[in-house]
Amino acid sequence: MDKGVMTSTREEENGGYRLVQILAVLIGAGAFAAAFVMSRKGGLVYLDYVKDPFVRDVMVGTWIGIPTAFAGAICAYLGGQDRAWDWIRIAATVTLTANLLVPAAWLVMALMKAGIIGF
Secondary structure (H helix, E strand, C coil): CCCCCCCCCCHHHCHHHHHHHHHHHHHHHHHHHHHHHHHHHHHHHHCCCCCCCCCHHHHHHHHHHHHHHHHHHHHHHHHHCCCCCCHHHHHHHHHHHHHHHHHHHHHHHHHHHHCCCCC
16 A cells, blocks of 8 residues: 555545644634624624714624624535534534624624614
């Protein structure tokens, strides 16, 4: 057998492939953290709880935070793709869900501002 030739029948048994998937999940988690930080203050300004005369925080939250969350969701999906249910796939699923909650939160805030949802 040649050294360095992949002999396993499953990609997840290859250490390098596993490392790439772990990195994808970590990138997805970092993207969620960034999107959360950008959306937190932007959401407060959007709902008029905090004053910002130039609405910069809303622009950062919507123009950068939401696309960052979608990119993180894609990374998390790729990190858990074609894996058996192990800790990497569970972490990827949690990260994917967390990233998709950011645009969902902006949708809920838009419905709240429109008066469709009231608390």
